[in-house]
Amino acid sequence: MSTSFDYLDRLEAEAIHILREVAGQFERPALLFSGGKDSIVLTRLAEKAFRPGRFPFPLVHVDTGHNFPEVLQYRDELAARLGEKLVVRKVEDTIKRQRLREPGGKYPSRNPLQTYTLLEVIEEFEFDACIGGARRDEEKARAKERIFSVRDEFGQWDPKRQRPELWNIYNGRIQKGENVRVFPISNWTELDVWRYIQRENIPLPDIYFGHERTCVVLPSGQLLGLTEHLQLDDEDEIVTRQVRFRTVGDSTCTAAVESDARTVEDIIQDLLLAKVSERGATRLDDNISEAGMEDRKRNGYF
Amino acid sequence: MDLLRFITCGSVDDGKSTLIGRLLYDSESVSLDVLAALEKRQASNGTVDLALLTDGLRAEREQGITIDVAYKYFTTPRRKFIITDAPGHVQYTRNMVTGASNADLAIVLVDARQGVIEQTRRHTLIAALLGIRHFVLAVNKMDLVNYDEAVFARIATDYAELTNHFHLPAATAIPLSALQGDNVVKPSQHLPWYTGPSLLQHLESVPGAQETEAAPRFQVQYVIRPQTPELPDYRGYAGQILSGQYRRGQRVRVLPSGLESEIEAIEVNQQEVETAAAPQAVVIRLRDDVDVSRGDALVPAGPEEPTLTRELEATLCWMSEQPLWPGRKLLVQHHSALSKAAVSAILYKVNVQTFARVHTEQAQLNDIVRVRLKTALPLAVDHYTDNRTTGSFILVDELTGDTLAAGLVEAANSEYFTAPVAPPVAFSI
Numbered sequence: 001m002s003t004s005f006d007y008l009d010r011l012e013a014e015a016i017h018i019l020r021e022v023a024g025q026f027e028r029p030a031l032l033f034s035g036g037k038d039s040i041v042l043t044r045l046a047e048k049a050f051r052p053g054r055f056p057f058p059l060v061h062v063d064t065g066h067n068f069p070e071v072l073q074y075r076d077e078l079a080a081r082l083g084e085k086l087v088v089r090k091v092e093d094t095i096k097r098q099r100l101r102e103p104g105g106k107y108p109s110r111n112p113l114q115t116y117t118l119l120e121v122i123e124e125f126e127f128d129a130c131i132g133g134a135r136r137d138e139e140k141a142r143a144k145e146r147i148f149s150v151r152d153e154f155g156q157w158d159p160k161r162q163r164p165e166l167w168n169i170y171n172g173r174i175q176k177g178e179n180v181r182v183f184p185i186s187n188w189t190e191l192d193v194w195r196y197i198q199r200e201n202i203p204l205p206d207i208y209f210g211h212e213r214t215c216v217v218l219p220s221g222q223l224l225g226l227t228e229h230l231q232l233d234d235e236d237e238i239v240t241r242q243v244r245f246r247t248v249g250d251s252t253c254t255a256a257v258e259s260d261a262r263t264v265e266d267i268i269q270d271l272l273l274a275k276v277s278e279r280g281a282t283r284l285d286d287n288i289s290e291a292g293m294e295d296r297k298r299n300g301y302f
Numbered sequence: 303m304d305l306l307r308f309i310t311c312g313s314v315d316d317g318k319s320t321l322i323g324r325l326l327y328d329s330e331s332v333s334l335d336v337l338a339a340l341e342k343r344q345a346s347n348g349t350v351d352l353a354l355l356t357d358g359l360r361a362e363r364e365q366g367i368t369i370d371v372a373y374k375y376f377t378t379p380r381r382k383f384i385i386t387d388a389p390g391h392v393q394y395t396r397n398m399v400t401g402a403s404n405a406d407l408a409i410v411l412v413d414a415r416q417g418v419i420e421q422t423r424r425h426t427l428i429a430a431l432l433g434i435r436h437f438v439l440a441v442n443k444m445d446l447v448n449y450d451e452a453v454f455a456r457i458a459t460d461y462a463e464l465t466n467h468f469h470l471p472a473a474t475a476i477p478l479s480a481l482q483g484d485n486v487v488k489p490s491q492h493l494p495w496y497t498g499p500s501l502l503q504h505l506e507s508v509p510g511a512q513e514t515e516a517a518p519r520f521q522v523q524y525v526i527r528p529q530t531p532e533l534p535d536y537r538g539y540a541g542q543i544l545s546g547q548y549r550r551g552q553r554v555r556v557l558p559s560g561l562e563s564e565i566e567a568i569e570v571n572q573q574e575v576e577t578a579a580a581p582q583a584v585v586i587r588l589r590d591d592v593d594v595s596r597g598d599a600l601v602p603a604g605p606e607e608p609t610l611t612r613e614l615e616a617t618l619c620w621m622s623e624q625p626l627w628p629g630r631k632l633l634v635q636h637h638s639a640l641s642k643a644a645v646s647a648i649l650y651k652v653n654v655q656t657f658a659r660v661h662t663e664q665a666q667l668n669d670i671v672r673v674r675l676k677t678a679l680p681l682a683v684d685h686y687t688d689n690r691t692t693g694s695f696i697l698v699d700e701l702t703g704d705t706l707a708a709g710l711v712e713a714a715n716s717e718y719f720t721a722p723v724a725p726p727v728a729f730s731i
Contacts, residue, residue: 005581007305007382016583017542020523024596024638048571049540049583052533053526136373143372150703159370163705164400164621167694168542169637173703187384189375 008196012045015184017168018147019049022129022182023056025172029129029182032118033059033086035071035078036248037204038133038185041193043082044202045184057131058085062117064110065092066229066250074205089121105231109253119155122179129172129180137189147186153177190246191271198264208267210244210260222255303377304510309386309401309434311425312411317442321411321480321501322374322387323352328487329502331376352480371401380506395428395654395668396621399708402429403694406511407436409501410461410473414447418460424654426461430470431617431670431710433690436508437465437473440501445479449492468657476501513580517606518546519684519692522598523638526585538569538585539594541638544691547579548586555603556594557610557682562603563588597639599682599692608682608692611715615649617686618671618697618707626665626673632706634677636695641679643697648673672712686710 005013019042022029031046033039046055059079063072079086091110094117095102103109122130136143146165151157163171172180185193197204215223216230217237224230225245226238229252243256244267261267310318325331374385388401402408408429412422426437439461447453458475465472477485477496484490487502499507526538548554552565568578569585578584586600594600601607620626626645634643649672651662665671686693697707 005304007303010305010581013542013581013583017523017581020540020542020583021638023524050524050526051572052536052538053528056524137375140372143374144370162370164396164708166400166403166696166705166708167691168404169635169694169696171635171696171698171703171705173633173698175701175703178703187373187375189377191377 015045016049018184021170026129029057030060030127031131035075060087063090064250070205091117131182134183149181307384308407309405310409313421316411317480324480324486399619402432408434409438411440414443439473439475441477444477445482451495516545519544520600543580545580549577554600557599558680561592563590608684609714615713617710620665620669622706633698636681641677643677646674683711
C-alpha cells in the first residue's frame with residue numbers, strides 16, 4: 001500500500017487523534033456547534049473517531065438569537081440524524097439573567113455577549129473541555145494558540161503562559177474550575193475545510209451556496225443580509241444580489257459575498273481566486289483594533 | 303499532494319519572520335485585506351514590514367520580537383506547507399523545542415554579516431536532538447554584503463564544519479535576501495554565481511515524513527463499547543497508528559500486560575480494511591477477550607517489540623521556571639499512557655553550544671539535561687533515535703497540570719545500566 005498520504009488524510013488523522021484524546025482525558029467534554037461549516041466538519045470527524053459508539057460529548061449551541069433560520073434548521077436535523085444530544089443555550093436568556101445591556105447601533109452584534117452564555121453553559125454542565133472549530137489561519141492571534149488551550153475559571157486565555165505542546169502529546173490536566181478549549185482543526189485552512197467537505201460529500205446549510213438575497217450595502221461596500229435585527233434608516237441602500245456566505249455567524253455582523261457558486265466545486269474555484277481572507281471579507285467586528293481578537297480571546301471568547 | 307512541516311530557527315534579527323513573510327507574500331498566499339492592514343501600519347516610511355505577518359501578539363508587536371510559536375500555512379501546486387515560526391531569543395528555547403518536535407525540516411537562518419554564531423549552533427543542535435533530518439542553511443541579508451559569493455562560501459564551509467563535527471545531517475546552503483526577495487521564491491539576478499534551487503524550490507522537493515519505515519506501534523486512546531441491542535459485545539480499540547503498518551490477522555502483544563492475541567479487524571471510518579499504516583486513525587478489534595484499556599500498546603510480538611520498562615534514561619528539555627531537583631515526583635505522559643514518576647538522578651547538563659557535559663545539581667528553565675527516571679507503571683518505549691513518536695514523552699506537574707519538560711528516551715531497562723559513556727563532546731545521531 002502507499003505510504004505517502006495526502007495532506008487531507010494527515011489533517012484528518014491528526015484531528016481524529018485529538019478528538020480521541022479529549023474523550024480519553026476529560027470527564028465532561030462538549031462540542032461547540034454553531035451550524036457553520038467548521039463545526040459541521042467536526043461532527044463528521046467525531047463520527048470517524050467514535051462510531052459505532054456514541055459521541056462521548058453533547059453538541060452545544062450558543063444561540064445569539066440572530067442566527068439564520070436555515071442554519072438552525074440544519075442544526076436540528078443534523079443532531080437528529082446523528083442521534084446525539086444537542087444542548088441549546090440562548091444569549092437572550094443570559095442578557096435577562098445577568099441584566100446585560102443589549103448592543104445598540106445600526107448593526108447590533110451580539111457576538112461579544114456569546115462569551116457570557118458560553119461561560120454560563122460551561123458552569124451549568126461543569127464542562128472541562130470545549131471542542132471548537134477555530135483554525136489558526138483565520139486570524140493572527142489564533143495562529144498563536146495551542147491545540148489544547150487551558151482557560152481559567154473566567155475563560156481567560158493568557159498567551160504568555162501557554163503550555164508547550166510537544167509532538168502529538170496533548171496535556172489536558174487541569175485544576176478545578178479551569179477548562180480546556182480544544183481545536184482539532186487548528187492546522188486546517190479555509191480551503192482545506194472546503195476540500196474535505198467535497199471529498200466527504202458533507203451536506204451544508206443552503207446559505208453557503210449562491211442564492212438571491214435582499215441585502216444592505218454597508219459603507220465598506222460589504223453586503224449584510226437584511227434581517228429584522230438591523231436598524232435601518234432612510235440613507236441605507238437596499239439591494240437584491242446573488243450572494244453566498246463564507247461563514248455563518250451572527251447575522252448582524254457576518255457579511256455575504258457576491259457569488260453564484262452553486263456547488264462545493266464552484267466554491268473551491270472561487271476560493272482559489274479569492275484575494276480577500278475569510279474574516280476580512282465577512283466579519284465586521286474583527287477590525288476594531290490590531291489586537292481585537294487577542295483581547296477578546298483573553299477574556300474568554302472562543 | 304503531500305505535506306511538509308518546517309521550522310525556522312536562528313537568532314533574533316536574523317530575519318526569520320521577514321523570511322516567512324516573504325515566502326507567503328511571493329507565493330501569493332497573503333490576502334489583500336491582510337496586506338492592507340500591514341500597509342496601514344507602515345504608512346510612515348512607505349515599506350511593508352513582512353515580519354508583521356507572523357508576529358500576532360500585542361507584546362510581540364510592542365517589542366518587535368517573536369515570543370511564541372506561530373503556525374502559518376501556504377500551498378503551492380506541488381505541496382502544502384505548515385510553517386512553525388519559533389522564537390529566536392535564548393529565553394524562549396522551550397518554544398523552539400515545541401516547534402522542532404513536529405517539524406520535518408529546519409531552516410537555520412544566518413545573517414550574512416555575522417556568519418555562524420552561538421545561536422546558530424544552539425538551534426542546530428536542538429533541532430538535530432529533536433530528530434530533524436533535513437536542514438537548510440539560509441544565508442540571509444546577502445544584499446548587505448553586496449551578494450558576495452566569497453561571504454556565502456565561507457559561511458557554508460563554517461556550517462559544514464559544525465555539522466561534520468557533531469555528526470549532524472548535512473545542510474543545503476542557500477544564499478538569499480528575505481527583505482529584497484532574492485532567491486526565496488524566485489531565483490535572483492543578484493546571485494548569478496548561485497546555480498542551486500531557490501528556497502521554495504528546495505522545500506518543494508525535499509522528501510516528506512515517512513512514518514511507515516519504523517516498527518509497528520499503536521496505542522489505545524479510547525475504548526469503543528456501544529453496548530446497544532445491535533452491538534452488545536462490540537469492543538473496539540480506537541487509536542492512531544504511531545508508526546509502521548498493521549494488517550488483519552497479525553499476532554500482537556498487549557503491553558504492559560504481555561497478553562497475546564490476533565487482530566480480528568482493522569476499521570477505518572467503520573469500514574474494515576486489510577492493512578493500515580501510520581499516521582492513520584483506526585479502530586482495532588482483537589480475536590480474544592483480553593483486558594485492554596487506554597494507554598496500552600498493541601505491538602508485534604518478537605524482536606520488533608518496544609522495551610517495557612520502569613526505569614529509563616532520557617534527555618529532558620526543562621521548560622518550567624521551577625527547577626528540577628533529583629527526587630522530584632511528577633507525572634510522565636507517554637502519549638495516552640500516564641504514570642507517576644520520579645527523577646532519580648540528574649546525570650549531567652548539556653552545554654547546548656558545545657554539547658559538552660557539565661555537572662549540575664538542578665535543571666533550570668531551558669536547560670537540557672540527561673536524567674534517570676523511574677516510573678510507577680511500566681511504559682512501552684523506544685529510543686528516540688529509532689522512533690520519534692514512541693521515544694518521546696512529556697513530564698507534567700501533578701498539582702498544577704503544567705507541562706514541565708519534553709523527554710527523549712535515550713536508554714531503557716537492561717541497556718540502561720550498561721550504556722557506554724561516549725566521549726564528552728561526541729554527539730552522534
